[in-house]
Amino acid sequence: MQQQQKKIGLVWFRNNLRIRDNIALKKAADENDQVIAVYFFDPKYFAKDAFGFRKTEKYRAQFLIETVQDLKQNLAKLNITLLTYFDAPENKLNTICDEFSVATIYTQKEWTQEEIDTNKAVKQPLTNVNFLEDYDQFLYHPNTVSRNFSNIPNVFTGFRKKLEKYVDILDEVKISKLPESNSIENSTSIPTLSDLGFEDFTISHKTAFPFKGGETEGLNRIDYYLFESKKVSFYKKTRNGLVGVDYSTKFSPWLANGSVSAKTIYDKVKKYEKEYGKNQSTYWVIFELIWRDFFKYISLKYNNKIFKIGGILDRNYHWNTDKELINQWINGETKDDFVNANMIEIKETGWMSNRGRQNVASYFAKELLQDWRIGAAYFESLLLDYDVHSNYGNWMYVAGVGNDPRDRKFNTQLQAERYDSNYKFRNLWLAKTLF
Structure with missing residues (x-):
């Protein structure tokens, strides 16, 4: 036989x-x-x-x-x-x-x-x-959301309310250990920074994201932010912060490369709420996960339009490509000290707060009037938590070619007064020191 x-x-x-x-x-x-x-x-x-x-x-x-x-x-x-x-x-x-x-x-x-x-x-x-x-890579799985992605709402609030009312979040899947005989001989190796064409570097001690990559570290961060420090209960109040490790969850880099799933975060927040009570802050972490889903569904709906200069709205704005202005923005040498501080932070750490991102993107697109795709490409290059859908979705949104029906412009000076009135953030990144 x-x-x-x-x-x-x-x-x-x-x-x-x-x-x-x-x-x-x-x-x-x-x-x-x-x-x-x-x-x-x-x-x-x-x-x-x-x-x-x-x-x-x-x-x-x-x-x-x-x-x-x-x-x-x-x-x-x-x-x-x-x-x-x-x-x-x-x-x-x-x-x-x-x-x-x-x-x-x-x-x-x-x-x-x-x-x-x-x-x-x-x-x-x-x-x-x-x-x-x-x-x-979703919180709400596409099979449970739509058979036709062209039906996805263009405005986030409508999208969120429908999902929360009608769609269930699927359970996490569990993987069991396989027999020892499953493993094979492995002659391959993980490339080094040098193999990938980089020199070794030390990240700035001022970084708000001092963490390593990997599922183990990601799950540790979730447990710390929820169960050890219970900072999740204050997230809505602190999430617009600019300085320090704990003003926001910092889950996004692990989410971006899939070291942790959105469902795992959701389940852990629900467990936290059961043990310690729910409030606006605990809900807001889930709210942000729904935003993440939204940009993925917009990408599914519009495909390559998210990379086009006119965005999903086919807006025919005039955009410039002034290399000098672009380099001033990149190097934190504009006329705006709040923008400069944020741009130096990303350049030296690969991290920037959500508040900072909205301001520097708005300044690039609405004040300097530069091609928003250049800003998006720079973020793609530098950001630890780069996610193609969120990055291009957010840049379109801020540039007025995406999902914001109001097409707003950020007043960066007013934002600085509101979120950095004591100059703590700007002093951190703009202060000139010898050592």
């Missing part, structure tokens, strides 16, 4: 770099005799973009390396081997599938152009391999 061939599944990790609540990992473990995992440090994400910025600068590159190191360790605890390559997926996946006789590739569904192009290139030679994608 012929022995049945072992069924092997490959989990291709993308922006879902976690073992907790990971649909691709869960399906692969449930449907196969053996599971292997792979992550690609794709060179195109470390190359220069059309505006001359590296798509991923040193801060996020370091955070990503730490994240993948943690993922490798966490997968090893489940007896799953993570292969890592500094190469494009389309150059390697076919070979890996051949080498290990892979039946199915499991991955997180992406829908923006670069990821679609990668998928096409990957699938072309994979004639005998199934390719299974799942939406896995």
Whole structure:
């Protein structure tokens, strides 16, 4: 009697770099005799973009390396081997599938152009391999929200109210440990900063985000912010802060690369509310997760329009590209000290508060009248918590080509008086010191 061939599944990790609540990992473990995992440090994400910025600068590159190191360790605890390559997926996946006789590739569904192009290139030679994608970066799963994304409301309030009233949030999925025989020999290594083309660096001691990448650190931060410090109960009052580690949750960098899921945060907030009571602040963390979902649904609705100069509104504004003004903005050398302080912060740390982001983006687009896509590309390069949907959604919003029907302009001086009246933030980043 012929022995049945072992069924092997490959989990291709993308922006879902976690073992907790990971649909691709869960399906692969449930449907196969053996599971292997792979992550690609794709060179195109470390190359220069059309505006001359590296798509991923040193801060996020370091955070990503730490994240993948943690993922490798966490997968090893489940007896799953993570292969890592500094190469494009389309150059390697076919070979890996051949080498290990892979039946199915499991991955997180992406829908923006670069990821679609990668998928096409990957699938072309994979004639005998199934390719299974799942939406896995939402709080409200698309299958429960809409069969037709063109029906998604353009205004956040309408979107939020409908979801909260009619849609359930799905449970987290659980992954069990696989037998020891599941793991394979691994001759691959995680690239260093130097491999990716960066020099070693030390982050400024003034940073408001002194954390490392990875699921372990992300879950620790959630537990600290909720259960240890209980600062979540004051979040709505402190979230517009500018200085320090705890004025906001700081969950966004882990959310952005999928080290933690939105559902995990939601479940932990609900657990906190059960134990310690709910208030406007605890709700506001969930409110922000719904905003994050909103920009992902707007991206699903409008596709590449989120990258176009006219935005989703097809607005025909005149935008400039004055290199001198752009560089002054980047280097914190404008006429506005509040903008300057925020721009120096991002340049030296890869982090900026939500309040700061709104102000510097409004100043760039509405005061300097520069092409908003250049500002968005700079944020993409520098921000630790860069998320394509939130980044371009927020920039469109502020530039008046997105989801804000009022097309407002921030009065940065008034904002500085309101949120930095004691100059604590501006002094922190603008003070000249010898050492």
